[in-house]
Amino acid sequence: MKVIDEFLARADTLAPGLVEGLYLHGSIALGDYRPGVSDIDFVAVTSAPAAPDLLRRLHRSLPRRPHLDGIFVTRDDLRRDPATLPPGPAIHENRVLAATDFERNLVTWHVLAQGGVAVRGPQHPEIFTDWPALAARTRDNLESYWRPWTRRMRTHPAALTAAAVSWGVLGVARLRNTLEAGRVTAKTDAGEFAVRTYGSRWEPIVGEALRIRCGGSPRFRNPLRRRAEMLAFLTRALTH
Template sequence: MLPPDVQKTCQDYLALADEHAPDLVRGLYLQGSVALDDYRPGVSDIDFVVVTGREPAPEELRTIHGLLRESHGETCFDGLYVTADDLRRDPQDTPPGPAVHEWKVEERSRFERNLVTWHVLAQGGVPVRGPELDVHTDWPALAERTRANLAGYWTNWRTAAAFTPGTRTTCWGVLGMTRLRHTLAAGRVTAKTEAAAFALETYDPRWHRIVKEALRLRVGGEPEYRSPVHRHLDTLRYTAMVLET
């Protein structure tokens, strides 16, 4: 069963789509934290994939998502519009297409058009409207791209993070990198909370404090640190360890 706020957002989205863009939404599926059973109201975004019945017009999407934001703007409804044929192919072989990120409609975007999204849909995508999906998956390719993401994006991110202390840096960096490491270890796409548990079971106890703090920033609880400086230093040390492991 969907969380009540997710259910209401999806119902309102479908009503708006059917009114302002008839025959557009053939299927609505949820991926991300909802599909991975890690959705946190007020913290998580709602990540969607729409299978289209026809080509969407940008003005239609701006109307739909603009009106949806007026009533549900506290939680981003992020996702992409694809065809059924797109999902049957490697997303790298599909052209950019319409997407919505932080309420902004992007006409030709690669946002979330990747193997992680495809795998999450295949693992446990939640159908709100539409039949069961036929989704391309390729674990060896996903593992290779995950390692490349750690070596590229996350290595560069850590360099920049040295100059951007704060709670977002700790939460995003610690849980984001840990999730990729856990995904490689588990052989499936995993959630941030599950990945934190993996880190607490796998890594040396010296790292437990910063992992618990990152998880606390996501789900709530008592702070593990008094000093933001010490928290930031441990964030940098932990993320360096993850990248080197």
């Protein structure tokens, strides 16, 4: 990808030898990248801590689209449980963050181990993984984030937007699919899983969520009806 080539060229000019490895994760690694919709998620492996001022200079030269979102870690960091790491530098939504927990988590580590795309560095770097811990955190996320989110959407105007439908339906379905599959799964795969698991009753709202992500003709004319179907599906999937 052109933006990745530009990123590496600029990094090598500003700080030769700093970026030892560059790996793509997220939708690219999961085979679910959608141009114009998906971000490009990366993990840059550096020979020394990346200074925020340097990252700001690097970021200023990059295109604004697609979003290039990623973190900067050392090889030793990848060998450790990310929960034990201190906050570190990242680029997120066209902003440089000096110290954040963004993407420094077991999901990122697992996706890298499953199928991270090596742009620079060893094809299969040593990466810490812990499936039982990730599964436990996934179940906790369903309860601590998605159940309250679903309650809020009953009266929140954002629930009438296409973005909320895609985020909610595919977000919960993806976590359920991940737990069932024993690996981190993609959003599109999760949509297929949802219909297969919960039945054809839910095909219209799942199809609408996939349509919002992938393109196609709307499945609902009435946003109120769409919200009702989204909330009904989420209630069903959260009770599993």
